[in-house]
Amino acid sequence: MTTEEKQKQLNRHKAIATGLFVCMVLVYIATLLLLKRGAGGWASAVNAFSEAAMVGALADWFAVTALFYHPLGIPIPHTNLIENGKQRIGANLGGFVVNNFLTPANLRPYLDKLKPSGMLANWLRSPSHQQVLLKEASHLLTDILGRVDDQMVTAFLTKQGTTILSEINLSKILSSGVRFAVEHNEHEAAITMLAGKIRGFILENEELVRGRVKSESYFFVPGFVNNKLAEKITTGLAGYFKEIEEDKAHRLRQEISQELLAWSDRLLTDPEWEVKFQQLKAGLLATDKLEEYARTAWAKAKATLIEELSQPDTTLMRYIGTMLQEGVDTLATDEALQAKIDNWARVQAYSAVLRYKDAAGELISGTVGNWPARELSQKLELEVGKDLQYIRINGTLVGGLVGLLIHLLTIWLD
Secondary structure, three states: OOHHHHHHHHHHHHHHHHHHHHHHHHHHHHHHHHOOOOOOOOHHHHHHHHHHHHHHHHHHHHHHHHHHOHHHHOOOOOOHHHHHHHHHHHHHHHHHHHHOOOOOHHHHHHHHOOHHHHHHHHHOOOOOHHHHHHHHHHHHHHHHHOOHHHHHHHHHHHHHHHHHHHOOOOHHHHHHHHHHHHHOOOHHHHHHHHHHHHHHHHHHHHHHHHHHHHOOOOOOOHHHHHHHHHHHHHHHHHHHHHHHHHOOOOOOHHHHHHHHHHHHHHHHHHHHHHHHHHHHHHHHHOOHHHHHHHHHHHHHHHHEEEEEEHOOHHHHHHHHHHHHHHHHHHHHOOOHHHHHHHHHHHHHHHHHHHHHHHHHHHHHHHHHHHHHHHHHHHHHHHHHHOOOHHHHHHHHHHHHHHHHHHHHHHHHHO
């Protein structure tokens, strides 16, 4: 219920209580006039009822009003109790909450019933909630990336790169890579591609072959002979490389494989290759080069990550969404995990409440004590004022009934 709705409700109940009092005033005046004109006993009874009802209504109006204001604006002692005693009320309220609610006996039964893992799993099952979480995660990660010190990251990568490269055995890595490629026939595709490229080059450059043959031939050899020879050379070479391209068991392929394996062995034992690798590492380990590599790598990685996080349907966001869904499924089905989360949450909540219960009491006391007095009274009246108006109504009716009983008792005694 909004503050405006509460105010309307309070005004309505005040009007009812005040209207009942006005009604009793009118009844009292009417019966008093009737009594002066010689009306019967019923008029005296109603008159006694209305008279006592007015007294009860006024007494309870004074009591209710005295809680929040000075009645009629008159600073009568022990009125406007909320404003005058807000410091004491705040202190008592803080102590009451701490001593009666934030105790181990009261906390433990409630906390033992908590199942935060179940609540979390149910919340995360909703696709809309997952989208909200993914969106917030992307914003958080983007913000973190934006705040990262690029120079610090570059320095870190440079340092780590220096350490890693200094420990890397390039000859062993290259040798293992070559041997792996040959043993798994990964090099066959390269041989096929090269054979096709060479065959195509030969066929496309037959004039070049013809010119070469002519330049190397004797002057007395006829031109048509040279042309025929060039054609044979071109056709023969093209056919040979076509055989290599199409025949997976071609002898040249086997020879190339054997040469690659032999080369992979030489990489491990040949001193010349060791010198070359050391020179390569020395060039890579140069501080300025490594720093430039690191700066470029980080800049590209950062830009890629930010771009991936900025769109909902990128590879990275889909991966994060998949991991989130797997986590939700695990949380919803893994009872052992649920028990661990629930127990951890209960222990943390229990410890936190007991650790900070005095601070909670001080917070309540300070909040109430520092609240503007007028505002505090108005807020409390909005919350409980409607119910207090029933005191006025009941006071009016009960006062009237008591007055009527006293009137009847007086008649009976007479």
